[in-house]
Amino acid sequence: MKRFGFILLVLFWIQGSAQTDTYELKENVHYYPDSDNKKDSYINERCLLDVYYPKNKKGFATIVWFHGGGITGGNKSIPEALKNKGYAVIAVGYRLSPKVSAPAYIRDAAAAVAWGFKHISEFGGNADRIFLSGHSAGGYLTMMITLDKEYLQVYGIDANRIAGLIPFSGQAITHFTVRNEQGIKETQPTIDQYAPLYHVRADAPPMLLITGDREMELLGRYEENAYLCRMMKLAGHKQTKLYELDGFDHGGMAEPAFPLLLKEVAAILKSGGK
Numbered sequence: 001m002k003r004f005g006f007i008l009l010v011l012f013w014i015q016g017s018a019q020t021d022t023y024e025l026k027e028n029v030h031y032y033p034d035s036d037n038k039k040d041s042y043i044n045e046r047c048l049l050d051v052y053y054p055k056n057k058k059g060f061a062t063i064v065w066f067h068g069g070g071i072t073g074g075n076k077s078i079p080e081a082l083k084n085k086g087y088a089v090i091a092v093g094y095r096l097s098p099k100v101s102a103p104a105y106i107r108d109a110a111a112a113v114a115w116g117f118k119h120i121s122e123f124g125g126n127a128d129r130i131f132l133s134g135h136s137a138g139g140y141l142t143m144m145i146t147l148d149k150e151y152l153q154v155y156g157i158d159a160n161r162i163a164g165l166i167p168f169s170g171q172a173i174t175h176f177t178v179r180n181e182q183g184i185k186e187t188q189p190t191i192d193q194y195a196p197l198y199h200v201r202a203d204a205p206p207m208l209l210i211t212g213d214r215e216m217e218l219l220g221r222y223e224e225n226a227y228l229c230r231m232m233k234l235a236g237h238k239q240t241k242l243y244e245l246d247g248f249d250h251g252g253m254a255e256p257a258f259p260l261l262l263k264e265v266a267a268i269l270k271s272g273g274k
Helices: 006-014 034-039 041-046 104-123 137-147 176-181 221-234 254-271
Strands: 002-004 023-030 048-054 060-066 088-092 125-135 164-168 207-212 240-245
Touching: 034 041, 048 060, 048 104, 060 104, 060 137, 060 254, 088 104, 104 125, 104 137, 125 137, 125 254, 137 164, 164 254, 207 221, 207 254, 221 240, 240 254
Parallel strands: 002 240, 060 088, 060 125, 125 164, 164 207, 207 240
Antiparallel strands: 023 048, 048 088
16 A cells, blocks of 8 residues: 655656647447437436547557546546547446436446447457546446446456556445435445445456545545455455555545556556556
8 A cells, every 4th residue: 555745646747748649539429229218318318428539549548437426416528637648538427316326327337338348449449458447436336347247247248358447536335325325324334235345356357546645535435445455455366556645635636646547557558468
């Protein structure tokens, strides 16, 4: 587990900033079939994704990005920090509570990632180089569909094909919105089938957990991630790491985390893991 100060993080912004590629953006792609969109107006409204990709380039890696908002708000967007870095970025919208309840939004996340696996080659990308990331609720969703393999299995996809998982301050216990749907207050922690911690396993893809300062984070978010890190290692997983960003709170930790995300993606690709 590592702690990072601001000065060290600034150095990471420098890497890979010079790119000569040109990029295109395809917006508002439905990732569910037309039959689902016609049958459910809320799926039609929310279950869309944007694809930002390098033009005239082949074999590039893709980062699938899920927005935060406590599963009750937020909208898809391409993070500026991930643009012009040589990668495709898929920004995902998903249904929100209370209009739907668990596991609807987790299934949305899986459907969007499945779309990426099936279609990124049409843009020139390599489906074996797909990384998942997101902030807060988005980080939670990425952990759920990676660690609980049943969500992607619905689409015939082995979650272990994911090249790497890099959630930003994701909830490792059962998400507080899920608990709220169950009538459980946010300060009452639970670990059930809707908790990433429930699904620790030795054979998961490489995982880098990033949180803000433990004294400034939302509730016990750092401690949850520390527990997940420890349990993954005890389960036999050898590629779990945890970084804590000193001086950054829950909302502010995302921007300094992006260089760490890019550094991890580059390291995995360089290692030949994908």
